[in-house]
Amino acid sequence: MSMHEQDAVVHFSLIGLPGSGKSTIGRQLARQWHLPFIDSDHVIEQRLGCTIKQYFAEHGEAAFRDVEQQVLAELLAATAPCVLSTGGGSVLRAANRQALQAHSTVFYLQSTPEDIARRLRNDTTRPLMQGDDPLQRLQELLAVREPLYLATAHYVVDAARQNASQVSRKIGMQAELAGLLTGQGSPGAAGD
Ligand SMILES: Nc1ncnc2c1ncn2[C@@H]1O[C@H](COP(=O)(O)OP(=O)(O)OP(=O)(O)O)[C@@H](O)[C@H]1O
Ligand SMILES: O=C(O)C1=C[C@@H](O)[C@@H](O)[C@H](O)C1
Ligand SMILES: [Mg+2]
16 A cells, blocks of 8 residues: 555554564663653553453453454544554454554555564563464464565565664664655654
8 A cells, every 4th residue: 555545643663573663762762762662561551450461361462462452443533643652463353464564654564573572572461472382473473464564564674683773773764765754743853
């Protein structure tokens, strides 16, 4: 889909595997671009009144995906532009893929399971990462999701073996080159 097919209010959204840096980099971009930062996982937890991990344990993944779809639709329909970091599984539902593409410029943070597993080796918060073999889990997730991330993204960003600031800078340059930042304040002015 080309940019002119999108609605007038265009958010910037980040998609990618759990641990690929969506929340970290989204926060940095929002600061650079003087836009509000919204993390859909955070909004979901506020709405649920518990952590996503607890909700998964009590209600299962399908119930979580229903809430996620509802929250994403609401956030993407909002009239003020923002930087939106999504949950790692946001692309699993076609309705989410369509909403993300139609209402935002989508950046896929493409990383490797090896990189992410190293980064998350001490993490205990991500429900899908708590098995015996997180690397294998990430490889399985990538096999299912990579085609969906690629089909949803307007831009694919190589985020492997680079720190978050490097990735943010790269996205900033890409957005500037593509003329996506008109009216968004001065990119890079806030530093990173
Ligand atoms: N490019 C990077 N290089 C090194 N560490 C990073 C990078 N991006 C993020 N991190 C670190 O990796 C961890 C996971 O990052 P983050 O929480 O931003 O991922 P996420 O994509 O939002 O994950 P989730 O889908 O589970 O919400 C954090 O500790 C963060 O500081
Ligand atoms: O990859 C996933 O399916 C998930 C990633 C997190 O961001 C959360 O949205 C939740 O833990 C599910
Ligand atoms: Mg996150």
